[in-house]
Amino acid sequence: MDDKVKYYLEIADNALILSYRLSENSSKGPFLEEDLACTNIALDLIGQAESLYNEAAKLNGKGQSGDDLAYRRSERDYFNTILVEQPNKDFAYIMVRQFFVDVFNYYFHTELSKSRDKYLAAVATKALKEATYHIRRSAEWMLRFGNGTEESNRRAQDAIDELWKYTGELFNASEADLNLRESGVSIDLKEVQSHWNLKVNEVLYLAHLKKPNNEFQLPGGKNGIHSEYMGLILTEMQYLPSKYPDAIW
Amino acid sequence: MKKAAIDEAQLLKEFEEKIEAEVKIEPRDWMPDAYREHLIRQISQHAHSEVIGMQPEGNWITRAPSLRAKKILLAKIQDEGGHGLYLYSAAETLGVSRDQFLQWLHEGKAKYSSVFNYPTLNWADIGAIGWLVDGAAITNQVSLQRTSYGPYSRAMIRICKEESFHQRQGYEIMWKMMEGTKDQQRMAQDAIDRWWWPALMMFGPHDTDSPHTSNAMKWKIKRESNDRLREKFINKTVPQAELIGLKVPDDQLKVVGKDQMGEPMYAHGDIDWDEFWRVVKGDGPCNKQRLDHHINAHENGKWVRECAYAYQIKTNNQ
16 A cells, blocks of 8 residues: 555544444433534534545545545554543543543644645644643543542543553554655654653643553554454445445435 | 503504514513513424433333344434423523423423323334424424424424424334234234324314414414314324325224325224323323422533533632
């Protein structure tokens, strides 16, 4: 696969699968305003994914559409991180997962908006505006959880402890990513990581929440090796295009 | 005591004069208790309908068959929730809190539109909900833009702007499916077969059997009768169905004349009122499922609301 297409898909798949998880939470929020906020972020993310799939399909030059890329690949050919596949165990899991990704997206898109690939830079500039709002919301929830009640602190800490091992993958550069460095298309994830660490440390400190001591990390998604959840997500998401391959919706 | 009674008669007279002159009633204005109670019931029922209506559509978000379809459906569900918010706010101006409205819903004391007690079984059901259910809702809501209570009227004006997009996207789904494969056409026909009658029932019982209509019409809360609104909906919708090759599942449906614009007017077959009342009273396919879902989400969110409240108190005291 072309490096650029692979790089586009990594970013798009991360947005699509997180959007999927957020959209599952529709009508299940703790109150109506937060219910709508989750849907709103799901919409932002799917918009980002769509722009990238459409362009990747063109770059690919195989006559596919953006929808074909989103809906008609096998599990092994999706390159999102394992973090975004993790299920909506409770509102603390949803928001901790979101916080980790929002902080990443904020600094990632800040860098990517300087990419020499003009299309990527434009998508990142738009995504950065959205990420600025997303990070504010999820960081506020960390402060509420941590400083709210004993139960909210415990639930948030449980989510942090369980999800921590999937955060490292955000900063693992794939081969395609590394190959695109010299031409200035892809961006340095180490830079993003140092910003991410500072921000996460700051917010967790203010929230009286702890970074886990165990540094074990479980990557795989960027190479197409996912968690068991991924197959189920795709089974559901691809249901109609798989069952009725000739239909146009 | 006597003075108060005189004052109340005077207040009622002034209230009725305002209604007569099409002056909107505002939250701080005096209003008869029965007017307030009618509005509390109607607006909260309307708000609950928007919120419970998120469930049958939400059933297909994860399976929406294209990125565009998924975006539209997410945006639509988000709109419905937003309408719920406007309407809860409008209802709160009558002196009842949102928490209280939710409690009444959970206790079965407050209703929501029965149409959401039917299941969404294939993708065309998402089209049918937009086209028929939102289409029926708009017919009613356009008329409610002129309702006499200010906050309700203003909420309706905002809501109507968004609902017409909902109806168009629903019709577009149906139209695309009727242009598509045999399987898609079968799904679309199946959807109208199941949603047509519940959509007609949304307008409520015939005028002769509608217990709340007379006061509501007198006070201009309601501006047009159930049967009149139902006719308008049928006259508008049947030609749309025919245009894309869908058969309306009513053997007795027939053209009985033309309106001033030369458009056909229809007479329809009998509505199954036994089914209507059965579903209203709780025995629809999804009544328990919808309410349980709402109660579960609310209970699962209790610790979140407590946490947000505790944090607010702490930060306010700092």
